[in-house]
Amino acid sequence: MARLEVDAVTKIFGASVRAVDGLSFAVADREFVFLLGPSGAGKTTTLRMIAGLEQPSDGRVLIDGRDMTWAAPRDRNVAMVYDRNSLYPHLSAYENMAYPLRLRRTPGAELDARVKRVAEILRIGELLDRAPRQLSGGQQQRVAIGRMLVRDAGLYLMDEPISHLDAKLRSHMRLEFKKLQSEFAATILYVSHDQLEAMTMADRIIVVDHGAIQQIGAPREIFQRPANRFVAGFVGEPAMNFLACEVRADGGKIAAAGDGFSLPLCAEHAAALSAVARTPKAFEIGLRPQHLAIAGNGAEDGDERESGIGGTIYAVETLGSATVFDVSVGQTVIRVQANQDALPNRAFRINDPVRIRVDTRRLHLFDRESGRAAIHPSLSRESGRLAVLGA
Template sequence: MAKVELENVTKIFDNKVVAVKDVTLTVEDKEFVVLLGPSGCGKTTTLRMIAGLEEITKGTIKIDGKVVNDVEPKDRDIAMVFQNYALYPHMTVYENMAFGLKLRKFPKDEIDRRVKEAAKILGIEELLDRKPRQLSGGQRQRVAVGRAIVRNPKVFLFDEPLSNLDAKLRVQMRSELKKLHHRLEATIVYVTHDQVEAMTMADKIVIMKDGTVQQIGTPYEVYNKPANTFVAGFIGSPAMNFLNAVVVAEKGGIWIKTSGFKVKVIKEHEPVLEPWIDKEVIFGIRPENIFDKLFAIAPQPENTITGIVDVVEPLGSETLLHVTCGEDSLVARVDPRTKAKEGEKIDLVFDMNMIHVFDKETQKAIL
């Protein structure tokens, strides 16, 4: 397998639209890297430039230390799995998987060995004589992955491969692709707009917006230490709560003050927020870090707020509360035993170890 390096890669289409701007990224050997972002953020264009299916306007792409800007896709030693599977309808599963090897003039016995080995890995041995129309969506996806495996490429490229599958099958295929990655010890670049796919599968996540990289980090880093409000809001479901606030110094400490409440910052965070006293910021807290006071551990007046319950959403293992505090609304993910009722007051407790603070002007993380 191989390392993939992108240095200041830019793509400008003929209509002057900048699809990708100055992307610099290193995918280490055997690493599973996910390009994540909303539709139109440039992630698929970036993948297609690695594959050689899109020309690079500016910058350099290296695979295994070799610059491949002008190398034909077939000579880059990569294999790509597409969203629509791209199987030949008139060929059997066996023929689809063998097709690329036949073009490269591999010996028949070597083709047979590779196809049967890949089919065994993917559990599709009994499907080799069928045509694509006789297969389910999940089976077609396995065939598309198998066609990539038989090539034994340096790099696997996946373009939203699970988006056409139903929810249950997506969960199963996520697990299978992760196992496959460990088994093949493959270098994988994977594109998705689904944050759950990214968080569960990736060694490293590259979050993109409007053609630029917003943050590169492990799933833990992008979730717990988001670089800006876009990353913080894109990762996590329900999304992080954002409220306009002011940092104030009073009562022997530093407080975050919004239109509806005031909470005290823990001592460890005070040095970071001191320069922001009397300045406007964006206060962020995830729903799972807000607790119903009745089920909170050691609640304190300094981290307890009161609001009005607008909506109660029981989900079995948890309950989502939509609460109004002053001029702001927030969502809390609380214990399912909550007695909260719509239209009534509720006391909520914040985990002040888990708060986030962002610069209101730049949207970048302060804390």
């Protein structure tokens, strides 16, 4: 197994397209790390530079402490699987899996044993005689993963290996990957644009956009304390709501006010922002749909930490276990996710006026100019650990 270090790697295509811009991160031995980002973020290019299929314009790639920036792919002891086209169509599944071993002149008996063992784990034992085109998409990807696993690679690189499978198979494969990783004690770098894959499988997630790292952290940390507006908007389903606002000292209280609403901040946030609030500054409030609720029949309840935003129903999406309300507030639409048992006891029609209850301890605030997080939700009961990043 191996460690991977990527040190200020930059890739420039053509004259000026900076696909990857000074990327630095490390993957520890036996760690499952995700490169998460939208398409065009430079994830795949980064992966290809680690595999040696692409040469970086600047920076270094170290595997187990050795500089591999210019080494040929075969000298790096990495294994890779693509989203598709990973199998040779002219070879059977068995021969596809045996290919890396034949290259290493593995003796016949050992080769056979290894292929059979991996096939057993991936449950493709009875498919080994078939040609790739006789396999379904999921089976093909499993054979491709099998070929990656038959050899003792130091580092496994995966480029969206399951993104073309159907939803059900994907969720099954997510589990399989998690299990495989612990069984094979593998170091895995996994490229994906699917935040759900990253959240469920990763030890750590590296969020990239425009060729630069936005945040590195454990899935929970990425979700709860996004470093900037991009990460906040990219991770989480349904996506976080953003509302433009200003932070003002309103009488004795500090409040975030915007188009048609004014949310008094909780004491911790207020303390953190008291310096900022003297001169009004442009912010954006970030609200997770899960942390909002539709107030019952317009009746306010007395909880002082909760505050409301008024709006009208724009659409209602029923997801089964939950219902998502799209509420238009001023010019924007805010999505509110309510669990089935927490639904207000009434029917909603389009254009009905509603109030959204906001737990002000759980709001995010982002600097509108830089996008950096100014305050994270105060982690309840741990009142001392308040984050102030952008102020």
